[in-house]
Amino acid sequence: MTQTLLTLAEIEALARTAHAAQTDKAGRPYTEHLQAVVDGVRERGGDDEQIAAAWLHDAVEDDALSEDWLREAALTGRTKDIVLALTKREGEPPESYAKRIRTTPGALVVKASDLAHNADPARLAVLDEHTRARLTKKYAAMRALLGLPPG
Numbered sequence: 001m002t003q004t005l006l007t008l009a010e011i012e013a014l015a016r017t018a019h020a021a022q023t024d025k026a027g028r029p030y031t032e033h034l035q036a037v038v039d040g041v042r043e044r045g046g047d048d049e050q051i052a053a054a055w056l057h058d059a060v061e062d063d064a065l066s067e068d069w070l071r072e073a074a075l076t077g078r079t080k081d082i083v084l085a086l087t088k089r090e091g092e093p094p095e096s097y098a099k100r101i102r103t104t105p106g107a108l109v110v111k112a113s114d115l116a117h118n119a120d121p122a123r124l125a126v127l128d129e130h131t132r133a134r135l136t137k138k139y140a141a142m143r144a145l146l147g148l149p150p151g
Contacts, residue, residue, distance in 0.1 A: 005076065006075060012038075018059055019034060022062065022064070026126045034054070036113075037117055038051055041109055041113045046106075053083050054110050054114075061086075061087045098145035111142075112146070115143055119136065119140075119143075
């Protein structure tokens, strides 16, 4: 029996529900970040599997959804692979994380969109100076590890 895949609308609804109680570092609803990453993936020419992964890119890492749920979900293997590639592992060096993203087909465009939104000056402007400087440095370092241009 073939499992019918979730539609993008179903994935969006699921992600919005899973992250509904979360806020970002600036206190904004976390779902705004998800939407911005999805929009960025679309702008970068991402396909439906990458858009699905964009909706879910932080779900496992943030414990909004379990890895077991992801394994069993009615998603393509590529979407699952992208989500898992973007899920940071405890104690993992940034170099290993970046290599996994670079070597997982489709993951780099999702991470590039994620970083672009995270490093948006307007988004960072509401944070205290120390946090803003720390995150700016962190995002720039990850862009370099991924082979992405600065900015």
